[in-house]
Amino acid sequence: MRVFVVVLLLATALISVPVASATPDELIDFQALIDDAAPGSVIVLESGRYAGGVTIDKPLTVLGRDWPIIDSEGRGTVIKVTAPDVTIEGLIIRGSGASLDREDTGIAVDAPRVTIRGNRLEEVLFGIFLRKASNSVIADNIVGAKEVFIANRGDGIRLWESEQTLVEGNLVIGGRDTVFWFSEDIIVRGNEITGGRYGLHFMYSDDAVIENNILSRNSVGAFMMYSSGVILRGNILAENFGPSGYGLGLKDMDQVTIEGNRFIGNRVGMYLDNSPYDHNDYQYVTGNLFAYNKTGVLMQPAVKRNVFSRNAFIENAAHVGIASSGKFSGNEWSIDGVGNYWSDFAGYDAGGDGIGDVSYRVDDLYNTLTDAHPHLRFFQDTPAAKMIALAAEMFPIFRPLPLVEDDFPLINRPPMKSFHGGDGGSLNVALLLISTLMIAGAGMAVLIPSRRRRSYPNKEAIT
Amino acid sequence: MTAAQIETVTERLQPSLVGVIAGKEIRDAVASKWFWMWTVAFAGLAAFMAAAALPGSQVAGFGSFGRTAASLVALSQIIIPLMGLTLGAYSIAGQRESGALRFLLSHPISRSEAFIGTYLGLAVALGATVFGGFGVAGVITVAQGGGADASSFVRIALLSWLLAISMLGFGMLISTFTRRGNAALGVSIFVWLVFAFLGDLGVMATSVATKLPMWGLLVSAVLNPVEAFRLASLTAFSGSLDVLGPAGRYAVDTFGDQLGWILFTVATVWAVIPTLAAWARFSSGGDV
Numbered sequence: 001m002r003v004f005v006v007v008l009l010l011a012t013a014l015i016s017v018p019v020a021s022a023t024p025d026e027l028i029d030f031q032a033l034i035d036d037a038a039p040g041s042v043i044v045l046e047s048g049r050y051a052g053g054v055t056i057d058k059p060l061t062v063l064g065r066d067w068p069i070i071d072s073e074g075r076g077t078v079i080k081v082t083a084p085d086v087t088i089e090g091l092i093i094r095g096s097g098a099s100l101d102r103e104d105t106g107i108a109v110d111a112p113r114v115t116i117r118g119n120r121l122e123e124v125l126f127g128i129f130l131r132k133a134s135n136s137v138i139a140d141n142i143v144g145a146k147e148v149f150i151a152n153r154g155d156g157i158r159l160w161e162s163e164q165t166l167v168e169g170n171l172v173i174g175g176r177d178t179v180f181w182f183s184e185d186i187i188v189r190g191n192e193i194t195g196g197r198y199g200l201h202f203m204y205s206d207d208a209v210i211e212n213n214i215l216s217r218n219s220v221g222a223f224m225m226y227s228s229g230v231i232l233r234g235n236i237l238a239e240n241f242g243p244s245g246y247g248l249g250l251k252d253m254d255q256v257t258i259e260g261n262r263f264i265g266n267r268v269g270m271y272l273d274n275s276p277y278d279h280n281d282y283q284y285v286t287g288n289l290f291a292y293n294k295t296g297v298l299m300q301p302a303v304k305r306n307v308f309s310r311n312a313f314i315e316n317a318a319h320v321g322i323a324s325s326g327k328f329s330g331n332e333w334s335i336d337g338v339g340n341y342w343s344d345f346a347g348y349d350a351g352g353d354g355i356g357d358v359s360y361r362v363d364d365l366y367n368t369l370t371d372a373h374p375h376l377r378f379f380q381d382t383p384a385a386k387m388i389a390l391a392a393e394m395f396p397i398f399r400p401l402p403l404v405e406d407d408f409p410l411i412n413r414p415p416m417k418s419f420h421g422g423d424g425g426s427l428n429v430a431l432l433l434i435s436t437l438m439i440a441g442a443g444m445a446v447l448i449p450s451r452r453r454r455s456y457p458n459k460e461a462i463t
Numbered sequence: 464m465t466a467a468q469i470e471t472v473t474e475r476l477q478p479s480l481v482g483v484i485a486g487k488e489i490r491d492a493v494a495s496k497w498f499w500m501w502t503v504a505f506a507g508l509a510a511f512m513a514a515a516a517l518p519g520s521q522v523a524g525f526g527s528f529g530r531t532a533a534s535l536v537a538l539s540q541i542i543i544p545l546m547g548l549t550l551g552a553y554s555i556a557g558q559r560e561s562g563a564l565r566f567l568l569s570h571p572i573s574r575s576e577a578f579i580g581t582y583l584g585l586a587v588a589l590g591a592t593v594f595g596g597f598g599v600a601g602v603i604t605v606a607q608g609g610g611a612d613a614s615s616f617v618r619i620a621l622l623s624w625l626l627a628i629s630m631l632g633f634g635m636l637i638s639t640f641t642r643r644g645n646a647a648l649g650v651s652i653f654v655w656l657v658f659a660f661l662g663d664l665g666v667m668a669t670s671v672a673t674k675l676p677m678w679g680l681l682v683s684a685v686l687n688p689v690e691a692f693r694l695a696s697l698t699a700f701s702g703s704l705d706v707l708g709p710a711g712r713y714a715v716d717t718f719g720d721q722l723g724w725i726l727f728t729v730a731t732v733w734a735v736i737p738t739l740a741a742w743a744r745f746s747s748g749g750d751v
Contacts, residue, residue: 243712267706294706369667369671370708373670373671374708374709375670375677375680375708375709375710376667376670376671376708377707377708377709377710377711378680378684378707378708378710378711379663379666379667379707380706380707380708381533381536381537382537382540382663382690382693383537383540383541383659383660383663384659384660384661384662384663384664384667385663387660387664388664388667428604428605428613430613431601431604431605431613431616432601432602432605433613434601434613434616434617435597435598435599435600435601435602435604435605435616436598436602437598438594438595438597438598438601438620439594439595439598439599439602441591441594442590442591442592442593442594442595442598443591443595445489445587445588445590445591446489446492446493446587446588446591447493449485449486449489449490449493449584
């Protein structure tokens with residue numbers, strides 16, 4: 001922060017800032033300022049409204065002070081960057097066009113080593129679009145999308161052939177995807193992406209590190225395709241509930257590490273399709289939490305060589321499911337005698353070593369049925385569905401092959417940080433009031449007629 | 464019912480008499496072991512479910528009320544129909560068997576007054592059980608620091624009561640067809656089995672065997688009043704049915720925001736029809 005202030009002071013000392021002489025309605029000519037600036041200099045924009053639709057074609061640093069607004073009033077791209085080593089910081093960027101064909105964008109970059117930091121993008125179609133912009137930094141921006149139907153929205157952040165780029169601490173609200181194409185060695189860290197279609201979408205982007213992001217209430221949290229060497233660590237994938245509704249989906253992925261993530265309240269916590277892709281590769285899923293999902297882990301029947309250990313499966317409607325009918329085998333549910341925690345494990349641990357003495361099996365006939373006939377999920381949680389599961393347990397002839405056989409189930413839940421305490425912490429006064437009223441009403445309904453009996457008006461008349 | 468009969472029915476409906484009979488019915492309920500057994504069972508199970516569903520939610524602070532609500536709906540689906548059906552079935556048949564009905568109707572009380580009074584009294588008694596149970600569950604949820612949307616909680620409680628009086632209507636309809644209390648109870652338990660278990664199993668089996676289209680699945684599901692209640696409740700607390708896989712998604716896509724109201728209407732129709740049928744049959748005469 002101190003460095004930032006020094007830079008700012010230095011900048012104001014060095015550069016003459018044109019005072020806004022225009023009337024409030026009139027936009028200040030930002031392009032003229034760019035054209036006048038020498039390459040490598042710093043432009044400080046004071047608060048005010050500047051015309052968008054500009055092109056930065058030389059190395060420049062643009063710093064906003066007190067949130068100047070760059071507005072292109074619903075036309076085209078707001079800021080185009082065609083030169084390397086450009087920094088854009090502290091601006092409000094507003095009102096791009098709405099054409100998906102022209103890819104109208106808040107900040108569109110076609111050159112490497114660009115830094116986009118601490119800006120607010122509002123009502124833009126695409127937010128930040130990097131093309132062949134390697135070694136760039138996109139950090140601490142807030143990207144808000146145009147309020148249009150999801151298919152007509154653009155991507156909040158999109159990288160195309162932009163290697164070794166850092167995407168950190170951004171908040172992306174709405175929009176379509178935050179998507180990375182052909183961009184190797186990128187780091188995506190500490191972002192929050194919410195209300196979009198695909199929170200994170202990876203296509204052919206190897207060796208990425210994705211950690212500590214929050215991907216919530218998107219149609220799909222993160223979907224990764226055709227990439228290898230990706231590390232997913234410490235992310236929260238919550239309440240992604242679109243038609244497919246995966247917290248995390250992997251298709252044709254290799255050498256992915258999935259560690260310490262929390263999959264909570266999604267339609268499907270994690271979906272695996274042909275991952276690992278390589279026949280010699282094993283995929284390790286360790287120390288994750290799968291809680292309150294409709295299905296914790298959903299796998300295509302042909303998926304093999306996944307190894308699960310030290311994960312906690314808590315209160316998912318189904319912990320593990322297969323996505324279509326087929327013979328399902330070849331995955332492992334423990335490493336070196338350490339399995340996973342299953343909230344419905346009914347075994348015991350006589351030895352006291354924290355490992356259950358009997359295997360944990362998933363062989364619920366109802367879930368097997370819904371895997372084969374998805375529309376039967378309509379009867380989820382009904383007494384009839386429970387009855388089917390119970391019947392299969394009592395009559396082993398109906399018992400399906402187990403989906404999961406964990407020979408070393410954990411007795412205690414592995415320690416995990418908790419989060420999202422906001423809802424649970426405060427006392428719910430409204431509910432308490434209403435519950436008390438319900439009890440009081442119920443009591444009065446039965447007690448008042450009983451009391452009236454003693455002063456029954458016609459009692460004398462009857463006797 | 465002919466027009467003349469309707470006229471006599473409306474002519475001889477004195478609210479005060481209806482109230483007296485309803486009050487007597489409530490007092491009888493409060494004095495009976497059945498009522499307290501149901502109340503304690505429902506409130507106890509609801510409390511247990513609220514208590515069991517919540518500690519897990521402290522893991523992440525997520526899904527806290529969703530699970531309580533889902534278990535309350537499942538509980539309502541089993542216990543409330545049994546409660547409503549048996550209470551309703553025993554009401555008229557039991558009084559007929561013991562001669563109480565004959566005694567009642569020997570007073571200047573019309574059959575409609577007797578029917579409506581009995582119905583209202585039992586409906587209030589059932590309401591006390593349902594709201595009492597939900598209230599206890601709500602207090603336990605709050606005591607454990609659970610976050611719940613109070614308005615959807617109220618909606619589920621109201622829908623449960625709607626289910627209770629719908630089943631009461633079915634029970635009283637059974638009651639008007641039987642002369643003995645125990646026979647009525649037997650029939651009502653069979654009907655309960657159909658509503659709570661066999662109906663769903665039948666629709667599941669049919670849909671797999673005949674590749675039932677989605678709309679067919681929906682329609683055959685809500686032909687079961689308990690199922691209509693379940694869908695209405697799910698819509699009330701999750702705002703949609705898309706948790707129920709492709710068929711639920713289809714319902715959401717087809718009816719959109721109207722889905723909640725449509726399901727509520729279906730559930731209401733299931734409360735009104737059996738009651739009107741029972742009323743018509745009872746007041747159209749016959750032996751007491």
